[in-house]
Structure formats: C-alpha cells, structure tokens
Amino acid sequence: MAHGPSENFFTRWFFSTNHKDIGTLYLWFSFAMFLLGGAFAMIIRAELFQPGMQLIKPEFFNQMTTMHGLVMVFGAIMPAFVGLANWLIPMMIGAPDMALPRMNNLSFWILPFAFTILVATLFMEGGGPNFGWTFYAPLSTTYAPDTVNYFIFGVHLMGASSIMGSINIIATVMNMRAPGMTYMKMPLFVWTWLITAFLLVAVMPVLAGAVTMMLMDINFGTSFFDAAGGGDPVLFQHVFWFFGHPEVYIIILPAFGVVSQIIPTFSRKPLFGYSSMVYATAAIAFLSFIVWAHHMFTVGMPIAGELYFMYATMLIAVPTGVKVFNWITTMYKGALTFETPMLFCIAFVILFTFGGFTGMMLSIAAADTQYHDTYFVVAHFHYVMVAGAVFSGTAAIYYWLPKWCGRMYDETMGKVQFWLAFIAFNITFMPQHFLGLAGMPRRYSDYGLQFADWNMVSSIGAFMYGGAQLLFLFNVIRTIGWGKPVEDPKVWEGADGLEWTLPTPPPFHTFSTPPVVK
Amino acid sequence: MNGASHKPVIIKSIFAAIVMFLFAIFVLPPLYDLFCEITGIGGKTSGPYQAERLTVDETRLVEVQFVVANNATMPWEFYPVKEKVFIHPGEPKEISYYAKNLTGKDMIGQAIPNILPNNAADYFHKTECFCFNNQPLSAGDDAELMVRFIIDPDLPKSVNTVTLSYTIFDITDRVTDLQMTQL
Ligand code: HEM
Numbered sequence: 072m073a074h075g076p077s078e079n080f081f082t083r084w085f086f087s088t089n090h091k092d093i094g095t096l097y098l099w100f101s102f103a104m105f106l107l108g109g110a111f112a113m114i115i116r117a118e119l120f121q122p123g124m125q126l127i128k129p130e131f132f133n134q135m136t137t138m139h140g141l142v143m144v145f146g147a148i149m150p151a152f153v154g155l156a157n158w159l160i161p162m163m164i165g166a167p168d169m170a171l172p173r174m175n176n177l178s179f180w181i182l183p184f185a186f187t188i189l190v191a192t193l194f195m196e197g198g199g200p201n202f203g204w205t206f207y208a209p210l211s212t213t214y215a216p217d218t219v220n221y222f223i224f225g226v227h228l229m230g231a232s233s234i235m236g237s238i239n240i241i242a243t244v245m246n247m248r249a250p251g252m253t254y255m256k257m258p259l260f261v262w263t264w265l266i267t268a269f270l271l272v273a274v275m276p277v278l279a280g281a282v283t284m285m286l287m288d289i290n291f292g293t294s295f296f297d298a299a300g301g302g303d304p305v306l307f308q309h310v311f312w313f314f315g316h317p318e319v320y321i322i323i324l325p326a327f328g329v330v331s332q333i334i335p336t337f338s339r340k341p342l343f344g345y346s347s348m349v350y351a352t353a354a355i356a357f358l359s360f361i362v363w364a365h366h367m368f369t370v371g372m373p374i375a376g377e378l379y380f381m382y383a384t385m386l387i388a389v390p391t392g393v394k395v396f397n398w399i400t401t402m403y404k405g406a407l408t409f410e411t412p413m414l415f416c417i418a419f420v421i422l423f424t425f426g427g428f429t430g431m432m433l434s435i436a437a438a439d440t441q442y443h444d445t446y447f448v449v450a451h452f453h454y455v456m457v458a459g460a461v462f463s464g465t466a467a468i469y470y471w472l473p474k475w476c477g478r479m480y481d482e483t484m485g486k487v488q489f490w491l492a493f494i495a496f497n498i499t500f501m502p503q504h505f506l507g508l509a510g511m512p513r514r515y516s517d518y519g520l521q522f523a524d525w526n527m528v529s530s531i532g533a534f535m536y537g538g539a540q541l542l543f544l545f546n547v548i549r550t551i552g553w554g555k556p557v558e559d560p561k562v563w564e565g566a567d568g569l570e571w572t573l574p575t576p577p578p579f580h581t582f583s584t585p586p587v588v589k
Numbered sequence: 590m591n592g593a594s595h596k597p598v599i600i601k602s603i604f605a606a607i608v609m610f611l612f613a614i615f616v617l618p619p620l621y622d623l624f625c626e627i628t629g630i631g632g633k634t635s636g637p638y639q640a641e642r643l644t645v646d647e648t649r650l651v652e653v654q655f656v657v658a659n660n661a662t663m664p665w666e667f668y669p670v671k672e673k674v675f676i677h678p679g680e681p682k683e684i685s686y687y688a689k690n691l692t693g694k695d696m697i698g699q700a701i702p703n704i705l706p707n708n709a710a711d712y713f714h715k716t717e718c719f720c721f722n723n724q725p726l727s728a729g730d731d732a733e734l735m736v737r738f739i740i741d742p743d744l745p746k747s748v749n750t751v752t753l754s755y756t757i758f759d760i761t762d763r764v765t766d767l768q769m770t771q772l
C-alpha cells in the first residue's frame with residue numbers, strides 16, 4: 072500500500088492526483104507567475120524612475136500595468152493559496168487526499184494554458200490587454216485591442232480552474248474530516264479556506280458573466296455596456312465590483328488563516344478567541360457582498376447610495392479589527408521568538424492594519440472623490456495585498472517547507488530576506504501615499520516634475536524588493552536541495568495540529584487510516 | 590471515503606455556480622436598468638410620453654439647457670439650434686437640432702439622451718423625439734431634428750435648471766450587421 076510517487080517524471084507531474092504533488096505544482100507555478108508579474112512591475116518602475124518617457128512607449132506601459140495586475144492577482148496570489156490548501160488541508164483535517172483528485176489535476180493544469188494564452192497576447196499584433204486589471208468597458212470593448220478575445224478566453228479558463236479548485240476544497244472539508252474533527256475544532260487555515268471557497272463559487276461565475284457580456288458586445292452586436300445601443304458602461308463597473316470586492320477577500324482570508332496558524336506557534340500560546348475568529352471571517356465574507364460600489368464613488372451615484380456604501384464599507388473594519396485584536400492578544404505575554412515566519416507574520420499584522428486604515432480613509436465617500444484613481448489607492452491595495460497576502464504566503468513557505476521536505480531553511484538568509492523585503496516594501500509604497508495625496512494619478516506612464524523625487528525613491532525600493540524575492544527563491548531551492556535535515560520531527564516546538572504529528576518529511580500518502588481527534 | 594458521498598456537494602456547488610453565472614448575465618443588467626428607472630438615477634429619459642393635459646404653472650420659470658457631444662470618432666456636425674429656453678412647467682415646447690453628415694458615405698447615427706440633475710429625469714417628458722429612432726443621413730446630407738417636450742409641474746422645487754444632453758453615436762456598422770444577419 073505504501074507506494075510512492077511514480078518514478079517517471081512525466082507521469083508523476085502531469086498525471087498527478089496526489090494532493091502534495093499538486094500543491095507543489097501550484098506553488099511553483101505561482102512563484103513563476105510572481106517573478107513574471109514582478110518583472111512587469113520592474114519595467115513599470117524603471118519607466119517611472121524619472122519624469123518623461125525613457126524606456127518604453129505609453130501603449131506598452133499600459134499593457135504592463137494591466138498584465139502586472141492580472142498576473143499577480145490571478146496567477147501569483149490565488150494559486151499560491153490554492154497550493155497551500157492542497158498541501159495542508161488534508162494533513163490538517165486527517166484526510167488521505169483531496170476529495171476529487173482527478174479534478175484537482177485538471178484545475179491545476181488549466182492554469183498554465185490560461186496564462187500562456189494571456190501572456191502570448193503581448194507578442195501578438197495589437198499588443199496585450201491595455202485597459203487595466205479592472206478592464207472597464209468601453210476601454211475593454213469598443214477600444215480594446217483585437218487580442219481581447221484571448222484575454223476573455225484566458226479569464227474563462229482561470230475562472231473554471233478556481234471554481235473546480237473550490238468545489239474540491241468544499242467537498243474535502245465537508246466530507247473528509249477525521250473522526251472527532253468537528254467544524255469548531257478545524258484549524259483556522261481550513262476555516263478561512265472553506266469560507267473563501269464559498270466566496271469563489273459565488274463570484275467567479277459573476278466574473279465569467281462579465282467577460283461573457285464583453286465577448287457578446289464585441290463580437291455579437293449586443294450592447295450590455297455600450298451606450299450607443301442603450302447599454303450602460305456603469306453597469307460593467309457594478310458587475311465587475313460585485314465580483315471584485317469579494318475577490319479582495321478571497322485573496323486575504325486564506326492569508327488570515329496562515330497568520331492565525333503561525334502566530335500561536337511562536338507565541339507558545341493557543342490562538343486567542345478562536346470562535347470569534349471564525350465568526351469574524353464569516354462576517355467579513357458576508358459584508359464583502361454588499362459594499363462593492365465603494366470603488367465607484369465617483370461615477371455619479373445619488374447621495375443615498377454614497378452614504379450607504381460608505382457606512383457599509385466602514386462596517387468591515389469591525390470584524391477585521393476583531394481579528395487584529397486577537398492576533399495581538401495571542402502575542403501578549405507569550406513566550407515570543409522571532410524566527411523568519413513569525414517576523415513575516417508580525418509585519419503582516421502591522422502593515423495590513425496600516426492598509427486597513429488607508430482603506431477607511433478611502434471609504435469616506437467625500438474624501439475618496441480626491442483620492443480615487445491616484446497613487447493613494449495604489450499604496451492602499453499594495454499594503455493589503457503585498458504586505459498582507461504575499462507576506463503571509465512567504466511566512467507560510469518558511470513555516471511549512473521544513474515539514475514538507477524535512478530540511479531546514481537558512482535562518483540568517485531568511486531574516487536578511489525579511490528585513491530587506493520589509494524595508495524595501497515600505498520604501499516602495501509609503502511614498503506612493505504622499506504622491507497620491509499630492510494628486511498624482513495612477514496608470515500614467517509619465518508625471519509632473521513635482522512628483523519626481525518620491526517616484527525615484529519608490530522605484531529604488533521596488534528594485535530592492537525584487538532583489539529580496541530572488542534571495543527567497545535561492546533560499547527555498549537551497550533548502551530543498553541542500554538544507555540541513557531537521558532534527559525534531561515536529562520542526563517547531565510550539566506548533567500544534569495534526570500535520571505536525573506526521574513524520575518529517577511526510578510520506579507520499581498520509582492518513583490512509585484516519586487519526587482520531589480527541 | 591468513496592466518491593459517491595461527494596456527489597451532493599459537487600452538484601450543489603456546480604448548481605450554485607451556474608445560477609450565479611446566469612444571474613450576472615440575465616438578472617443583474619435588467620435589475621440595474623429597473624433600479625435606474627425607478628429611482629431615475631441613470632439620468633435616462635423614458636420613451637414617448639402620452640400627452641396629458643397638464644396645468645401650466647405660470648409662477649415658475651425653468652431654464653432648460655441643451656448640450657451635445659459626438660461620441661469618439663463620430664464625424665457629423667451636430668448642434669442644438671437654440672442653446673437654452675425658459676419655459677413654464679406644463680407648457681409644451683418644440684426645439685430642434687441640426688445634423689449634417691460631413692463624410693462621403695451614407696451613415697446612421699443614434700442620439701442617446703441624458704438629463705441632469707438626476708432627480709429631474711422623471712419630470713422631463715418627451716412627446717416626440719428624433720432619438721426614439723435612429724437617424725440615417727446619406728453622404729453630405731443634413732437634417733433638422735425635432736424634440737417636443739413638457740416639463741412636469743411636479744418637478745422638484747429645488748430644480749431650476751435642467752440640462753438635456755445628447756451624445757451622438759455612429760451605429761452604421763451595428764445596423765448593417767443586424768440587417769445582414771436578418772437577411
Ligand atoms: C478595512 C478594510 C478595507 C477597506 C475599508 C477598503 C476600502 C477600499 C476602498 C474605498 C477602495 C476604493 C478606492 C478608490 O478606488 O478610490 C479600495 C480599493 C482597493 N482595495 Fe481596499 N479596502 C479594505 C481592505 C482591502 C483588502 C483586504 C484588500 C485585498 C487584499 C483590498 C484591495 C483593494 C484593491 C485591489 C483596491 C483597488 C482596486 C482598483 O481600483 O484597482 N482592500 N479599498
């Protein structure tokens with residue numbers, strides 16, 4: 072029964088139905104996309120290093136901002152957390168594998184095709200998508216390059232992959248928990264993913280609907296979004312953000328889960344307020360459906376609408392505040408140590424909260440009239456998405472990688488990477504708040520001279536941040552190939568949970584007979 | 590765990606996904622239009638108004654401004670003959686626009702109206718409007734285009750100026766495409 076992975080490279084990776092192998096595939100794919108999206112960002116920051124046009128043409132700049140956003144959101148962050156889910160959920164709930172292993176294979180292998188199609192448009196006549204990652208109509212319909220149909224097809228594929236992945240997670244969590252693993256005993260990472268999976272099933276089809284309507288407007292003469300035919304471009308924004316706001320929580324909820332696993336380990340205390348964490352997650356997920364138009368304060372909504380969306384948005388700060396409170400209270404009076412994963416988690420708590428505060432500023436409808444579409448928004452969402460999702464993903468790799476491969480990463484190199492990333496991140500994005508408040512609009516390839524200094528600072532930070540990621544890649548490869556074998560099979564003495572009861576590294580098949588949870 | 594027990598979850602999830610997809614395409618757009626129509630916030634005017642005998646409110650004088658815009662590359666000359674009028678609510682009024690196809694090919698235009706402020710949209714009644722149909726103009730031709738409207742005496746007291754704006758779109762390709770498919 073204890074057979075290992077296939078010896079043949081091709082059968083092992085292409086036909087894999089093993090949750091660990093598929094998790095690995097997702098993670099490597101996501102890292103590759105992270106580097107690609109990062110390369111696009113380097114091009115953007117290089118062009119913005121100085122005012123004036125130096126390196127690229129404005130048309131290409133627009134393609135870069137669009138592709139950077141799309142690749143990072145759909146190619147890097149989302150697959151990274153699906154990869155973690157694949158590796159961890161079965162091990163955390165005592166299941167032998169994911170519920171639907173073959174669908175798991177399919178949902179992964181769709182992704183490389185989707186992104187090949189998307190990225191290939193950059194080399195086609197007319198260029199890649201240039202309408203921003205939010206692809207507002209009519210920029211993405213009437214004025215789109217001809218390659219927009221490839222973009223639409225790519226989004227359909229990504230959506231299908233996400234929906235299949237979510238169904239798999241829902242089925243696994245609902246049906247495959249070990250005896251005694253009740254819902255309220257599940258690790259928070261599993262909880263946050265279960266709720267995220269429900270969000271995905273609910274809103275990825277809405278995204279698919281939005282691009283389908285675009286497809287019909289472009290090719291079949293309908294006019295959902297075309298005013299000339301009686302449609303309305305503002306409708307596009309409603310449909311997009313009805314998907315888009317839940318999407319930002321799809322990105323951040325699993326990150327919350329990761330942080331909620333790691334902080335207790337290095338505080339040597341159980342998580343403070345477990346059940347309030349679960350309810351807060353559910354509350355955030357619910358609220359995320361009723362606040363979407365805070366992205367649209369400037370489209371000309373009636374005052375009642377502005378006020379409703381403003382107050383509803385502010386309400387999200389309550390469950391989010393509960394979470395931040397719980398993380399801090401978990402650390403309070405704990406026997407803290409500051410290994411690399413913990414450092415990333417503490418930075419997460421600080422910087423994510425900062426991003427939440429700028430979110431509160433943006434949620435004030437009257438103030439947003441000034442902030443909207445400036446670098447202030449760019450700074451806001453990078454604080455929540457990079458210092459939030461990416462930092463927590465990095466923490467997760469440092470935390471679980473030694474368990475997965477039985478080898479320890481280099482702690483010094485990890486800490487160097489952390490401080491480099493932390494400092495570089497703030498150098499990059501803190502000045503963007505100032506630029507935005509001073510009125511620099513986002514998504515332009517050039518800017519007024521008064522913005523020159525902070526842009527240069529921001530670009531220098533960005534290059535440093537990019538460098539920190541290469542160090543991360545090096546550390547991971549070194550760990551897998553040459554890392555020191557871990558001595559304690561539990562890896563972290565403060566760690567708690569079923570995955571730490573397995574041998575290190577865990578065998579190819581785990582929990583073939585379910586453990587009993589007391 | 591055998592595969593059979595996963596079936597209910599899979600079926601329910603796929604069902605939910607399909608419902609949300611159809612919801613996005615077939616429910617959200619009409620819902621949006623309905624919402625705008627009920628609240629009048631889209632600034633969209635409604636179709637032909639069946640003239641009722643409205644009592645003219647001599648005590649109020651409302652300024653009605655006319656603005657136009659050409660969408661994107663629409664090459665026509667298009668402007669209101671008069672830029673504004675002052676009328677009493679309840680009093681029917683006829684105004685006109687001038688349009689000329691400056692190009693060497695036959696074209697079809699479509700003007701899309703919008704009213705500002707939003708809360709005036711429900712009180713701006715058009716009894717006749719060129720915008721109810723599209724406007725074909727042969728190469729080099731011009732035309733005078735009519736609008737007859739009444740401002741409802743119930744127009745909110747806070748509104749003293751109403752702006753009627755038209756954006757004219759080139760829909761030649763769209764219409765010919767449609768005719769092609771109908772053939
Ligand atoms: C307390 C929590 C939050 C509040 C109150 C908040 C509020 C807002 C508001 C009002 C905007 C619109 C700004 C504008 O366009 O003018 C915005 C933009 C954005 N937010 Fe947040 N936000 C919060 C948390 C998050 C989180 C957790 C994420 C993702 C992980 C996120 C991602 C984004 C993104 C991506 C945008 C910009 C989208 C775009 O236009 O490209 N936000 N936020």
Ligand SMILES: [Cu+2]
Nearest residue numbers: 316319365366
């Ligand atoms: Cu939002």
